[in-house]
Amino acid sequence: MWAGINSHIKRFANDVAHHTLYQYGQAAISNERILKSVYEFASERASVGPGWLFIETAGGIHSPGPSGTTQADLYAALRCPVVLVGDWKLGGISSTISAFESLKIRGYDVEGIVVFEDDKYGNSDYLKDYFTQRYGLSVTALPMPPPRDHAAGKDKDEASMLSYYLETSRTGAVHDALIRLDNRHNARVKVLENMAADAHQKIWYPFTQQKLLQTNDIVAIDSACGNHFQTLVPESTTVPNIKSLLQPSFDGSASWWTQGLGHGNSSLTLAAAYAAGRYGHVMFAGMIHEPALKLATLILDSVQNPRLSRVFFSDNGSTGMEVAVKMALRAARIRYGWSPDTKIDILGLKGSYHGDTIGTMDCSEPNTYNEKVEWYEGKGVWLDYPQIQCVAGEWQVQVPCEIGADHSQRFSHLSEVFNLERRIARGDHTSYETYITSVVRKHLDGGRKFGALILEPVVLGAGGMELVDPLFQHTLVRVVRQNASLFGSVELPSFPNDDRTWQGLPVVFDEVFTGLYRLGRSTAASFLDVHPDISVHAKLLTGGLVPLCVTLASECIFNSFASEEKSDALLHGHSYTAHAVGCQVAIESLNQLQTMEKTGRWNWAKSNGWIQAGNSIHAGPSQARSQVWSIWPSPLVQWLSLQANSVAGVWALGSVLAIHLHAADGSGYTSAAAEGLRKRLLSGAETGPGKSWNVHSRVLGNVLYIMGSQQTTEREVGEISDLLGAALRE
């Protein structure tokens, strides 16, 4: 059939350059090859001069392309404006509207609809009203082409077709539709080009000193697909010959740590839309809907923590941590019989960060984020901790002098650091135990009361992308639990003391960033080999689509709020609590992540120098617990750590790569050390005439991190590694 189109174009529009995918025949070829072919043809034509380019798809929008993928999915990455050819036949109203919806939910802009006029079904009249009223779209109705008349002979048939084309052009409807397309295209380009300047005037940006922000620092996004944003190429970029308007920009912060399953993931989209259609919103106090209950069951199962049995929903990591703090403090106060006006502190790590609301800010020591906030008042004691880095090709656990050890420990492999059993057997934890016990005792003796131990397990995120020795955090939890009597005396003896009851202090794990496979595992708690009493999960929970957070708690914590008084309840609950859309997306997101784990989707990464010989993926429980891996190959980490002129230390875990740079101006959030490297990655590389590519990464002081999604491919990692290498050698 495609061959037929080919010859039809030759016959009636022989001045039009064209190309068909028919050449690929029936052999299955990759989507990538198809898109490349389209791109190359387009580039070649564009180099000739301005003009129209039409990609005519075959069959309906969901008809399979040569690769087997349906065309609506196949071409989504191109985000071309669409002229939808409606169906004039019986059932054509339905198939046209549905096709329109399938395109919309993939982010296509349908710019116009064309349909043949037919008196019998009158589809064009209905579709005209429908699309004009609902979407302000114009529907072009064309007269029916002449029927093919084989009997009349080829010449007569051609003459009648030619006269149809001439007639149709004369009426102006096609011409008008083309003008509209042209106008829409220009409008789209104009919007893109003006967005940064408009945003500079109207948006108050998060975490941004806007006095230092220039308009051309603002990246204008057209769309995003897979692991890339499609960003406007800045005016200043001069490329020989023609210039692409857009370029792919690798999403190197996993869209602020939220993205795991690719931008424009159509399964997530459909999950969101299904819940929106089925429910809209369900107010949650005293009600239950299927997505909330299913998600509660799924997340409780997935954390594999026998302590946790209750799910509280909120909207983001910060609110989820506010809930966690309220839960923990109440539990401690009730058990220890403290009066309501008792000053209660928390125990945590220096440099930790738990969110932007004032209550969670109070859970962190004074730092850049909070110290200028008028109502900030740190309410805790913050411990020093040993951190892990690969330095000059060697893994080190760097123990601060406060902890008393006068040297750093060296390891040949990161999994050795994570082999807690072996290290405990060797006594590595004893200096930690001594330090922790002495600090806690000192403050308790000074009259402080603690209501919670709060940790980000393994990685301190916003605090500077630091990898913490898991043995230290493991020891900290153990010290707190084994010395319960230090923290208060139990006045009410009615608490059951089984292994799901909290001991000493409620232990809160903030897994907002570290959990749900970001570090390669379902939970970051599993690296520490301890079970928290309260656990908070967000970000990847909804795969980067809509905000949602769950705070999981043990029955023992839950029961602290039980009373005959309504006012003793946890009086917290945002109006979109457990919103159906978020819950349904989270179910889909968790299912996709779990399937990836089960089907060995990350085996390519594990074998990139991470899983040691004799310590395979199917190793015994002790070895399995110490297995760590990253999408960033172990040899890349080694190489980076050897760039001693600029790099102070490196680590990688899961999809995170953190490069700590030497900072002449001192490290910390306000340092500018990593900014140069970030800009070099952002200026990117040319990949062909007029075609470029870059990496959008983020900086925390002297640390530059690149965070892939859970779907980042080996090839993408390779390309980024090359760019990173070049940028560092510059």
Added chain:
Amino acid sequence: MWAGINSHIKRFANDVAHHTLYQYGQAAISNERILKSVYEFASERASVGPGWLFIETAGGIHSPGPSGTTQADLYAALRCPVVLVGDWKLGGISSTISAFESLKIRGYDVEGIVVFEDDKYGNSDYLKDYFTQRYGLSVTALPMPPPRDHAAGKDKDEASMLSYYLETSRTGAVHDALIRLDNRHNARVKVLENMAADAHQKIWYPFTQQKLLQTNDIVAIDSACGNHFQTLVPESTTVPNIKSLLQPSFDGSASWWTQGLGHGNSSLTLAAAYAAGRYGHVMFAGMIHEPALKLATLILDSVQNPRLSRVFFSDNGSTGMEVAVKMALRAARIRYGWSPDTKIDILGLKGSYHGDTIGTMDCSEPNTYNEKVEWYEGKGVWLDYPQIQCVAGEWQVQVPCEIGADHSQRFSHLSEVFNLERRIARGDHTSYETYITSVVRKHLDGGRKFGALILEPVVLGAGGMELVDPLFQHTLVRVVRQNASLFGSVELPSFPNDDRTWQGLPVVFDEVFTGLYRLGRSTAASFLDVHPDISVHAKLLTGGLVPLCVTLASECIFNSFASEEKSDALLHGHSYTAHAVGCQVAIESLNQLQTMEKTGRWNWAKSNGWIQAGNSIHAGPSQARSQVWSIWPSPLVQWLSLQANSVAGVWALGSVLAIHLHAADGSGYTSAAAEGLRKRLLSGAETGPGKSWNVHSRVLGNVLYIMGSQQTTEREVGEISDLLGAALRE
């Protein structure tokens, strides 16, 4: 064609009861009448005994029904399980997948797909793989029926068809599909019946004393459509003859104050899905995407406040208010040159509530919500205020004795209370001014420093659904602005003093609940005739779909954070900040609300006793400013206020009706006075054999409120009024 189907069924399955919509011919009839007809037929058949009921739609799923609405939209309210008949012809893969997606985004559960086998196109093979792999759905492939053979005569044609049916039944595929349908139905019912018990075990409910919550207090929701939830009828309900599994439950809390445009609004769904498909998520620091910028422009335009020029995004009202407080305190501290460790308070009203996070809790006086929260510390001075109620048929402004007036003022119409110009001319505000000035002076003299005036304009929501005299709030803002020198001396003279600069204190309006047409107007600020310096909007912003909040600020507030230091910036920003899905939904939501206003959609309500004669919708500016209205008719409010045995006072504004009941146990959040009325509304009314209907409302202490959506109809209001009348007379 439908007549043809009719006779076909008669011929080949004459023991099957059937009914066609063909009777309506081509005349346009209402969707309601069609659904009623389906319901009545189903009820009649159900009374005979158990069996299968199939609704065969005509043409494709989006083919127009007899009313002109496409069938996918028309039947969405029924949420029947769907067997999708796939298309075996050319283009059939596409139309089948698209039809499936159009059904999903309307909340239908497609339980199976049936398609004819055809060697030429092989659609059934592709569809089998596609739906099994993606959705775990079973695709039943059926052999092609015999072609119609008119030449062979009617008898032979019938015989061949009959033999096809017999053959198809024998192969078992149809039988298996039916069994699967049956199993799926039973599973669905089982899930619904078990949900409350499961939730009771796993969910930690917001704002709920779970010790007092029984399993059968938890309402199981199957779905929601328009202004109704579809809820499981409790086991205890005994209705003669057969029992409906589900019943419509009027969403009388507007789904916790969020819903305005109906549940399952397909335009909102499509907006969400489009953004999900186009972007997924876009990290927002230093980037801009079209939905965020469009929404910023739209919301700044819609509030019609010349002071506001900047938009900061967060996830919910509570986080948006945290941002507002941070903005205001910094602006005051910088202008007045206070040191960073200065203790700064806020000025507000008693009984106000601004959110559940600890920072926003600190903006409220001690109350039930916060007083048991361990880290709560009220940071402000809270003023008494006069409230408005209709009592015994008369509108009263009830002035507390602290404010010095010894009597309440009476008005014959609510709009008189809102005519600030006339009341100021009359001097109604002088006692307010005296009271406010004396309280503020007293605390300033005592050494307090204030950093913000924070108000919920017109209605205190969570604080007890109280209607505040707008003249009081107007006067409060004026006193603060006209006595700037009281609050601090300006050390830095560089602030421009135009009419967009804040004076005295930054004025923050929490319009999270009151704004965006909830009270009948785009902003609640317009009732007070003042422009805040910071304004917070959420809930209705996204029409009840996903969480999103905007904090709007003036350029003057924004500039307080400008410096050469990054650490002076507003270091706040949740990871889903300005998430594309939320922004796109908000654009659609605002557009729909604005269109409703422009097209006079609420005129039916305005004329229900609210807009006085000579004070029409097209009145002059002064009168227009005082115009107030509600979807709850003025005569209903009058009638309610006369039920003096139970009702202490009533008010209605916009879509809110608040009934203050006499409370023997004292008013306040923990009162149980309104609980009885709530339960009577929830037990509902029978509307036919086995068919019932109820109202899901919420209670705040001794106040029962019913909150409609912005799409609530006059008929719905009438039905609820009847039920309410009956419940109060009981």
